[in-house]
Amino acid sequence: MTQASWNLISRFLGLSLFAVAGCTVEAVGSPEELEEEARASVGGARFGTYCQVLFENDWQDEVIDGWDRCSAFNDELDDTDTKVFYWNLQGAKPFWEGASDQVYVEDVNLMFTNTHGGGWTNSAVYAMWDDGDLVHSTDLRWGNEGHGLSIFASYACETLKYSDDRTWHRWNAAMKGGLRIILGSHDEVWNSDTTDEIGEDFADNIQGGQSLRNAWKDALSDWxxxxxxxxxxxxxxxxDCESRRDGMTWQNYTSYPRRRDGDVTHWCYVAWENL
Structure with a gap:
């Protein structure tokens, strides 16, 4: 099986970026209480999956075993929670960036993504299927529509890069919508048959009550x-930032109030090298 690091190559810029008549009843309660009630009413939290293996005109390398990662994640997590969508990334950019059709990103509590990524100077980027199409983190504002996305997990290179002190610049716009936590990589993750179970492992870990950060770490560890x-x-x-980073689980994340706009003042991370 071919083994390749998921680096996003900007061929059009010539740069190697190392990544790849009734009554109205008003709801009573805090936003978090209402969110928890909504979660319980549908038999668990809601999740969706956006993944891509092949790309238009081969503008990116094949993501080997990508369907296995995503399908196994779905099959495991929908034993306890509600799968809302499983889509590829063809024509997906408008839905990531805030299209009015909220059957997508903002209608789930957790989104899992598998594609190529990169940590550019001014944004984190994700490769769509469409030739040359990238989603930029600076064009996102997640967490304030529909159910509101809380947890974003992406198996892609460099999207949480911090070594250049640009993480705040890349991600504060997205987080100011109310997104609670992002899981990803600050450098490289790998594409091979020894990493095809990370989706299933991550789902199993969060079902078991591990903190989101440790569930992600354990799932991505590879021999x-x-x-x-x-x-x-x-x-x-x-x-507040450290408490959310370290204590948040799939079972308790609604107990952490959403932070939006002026309430987002600090960022923090935890990272592991060469797992």
């Missing part, structure tokens, strides 16, 4: 490749 794993959270103080 055959050096994986670089990261979790990033934002808050209204350093203590």
């Amino acid at each position: 055959n490749h050096d994986q670089d794993v990261t979790a990033v959270s934002f808050g209204n103080s350093l203590a």
Whole structure:
């Protein structure tokens, strides 16, 4: 099986970027209480999956075993929670960036993604199927529509890069919508048959009550490749940020109030090298 690091190559810029008549009843309660009630009413939380293996005109390398990762994630997590969608990334960019059709990103609590990624100077980028199409993190605002996305997990290179001190610049716009935590990589993750179970492992870990950060770390650890794993959270103080980063689970994440706009003042991360 071919083994390749998921680096996003910007061929059009010539740069190697190392990544790849009735009554109205008003609801009573805090946003978090209402969110928890909604979660219980549908038999668990809601999740969706956006993944891509092949790309138009081969503008990116094949993501080997990508369907296995995503399908296994879905098959495991829908034993306890509600799968809302499983789509490829053809024509998906408008839905990531806030299209009015909320059957997509903002209608789930957790989104899992498998594609190529990169940590550019001014944004984190994700490759869509469409030739040359990238989603930029600076064009996102997640967490404030529909159910509102809370957890974003992406198996892609470099999207949570922090070594250049640009993480805040890349992600504060997205987080200010109310997104609670991002799981990804600060450098490289690998594409091979020894990493095809990371989706299933992550789902199993969060079902078992592990913290989101540790569930992600454990799932991405691989005996055959050096994986670089990261979790990033934002808050209204350093203590708030660290508490959310370290204590949040799939079972308790609604107990952490959403932070939006001016309440997002700090960011924090945890990272592991060469797992």
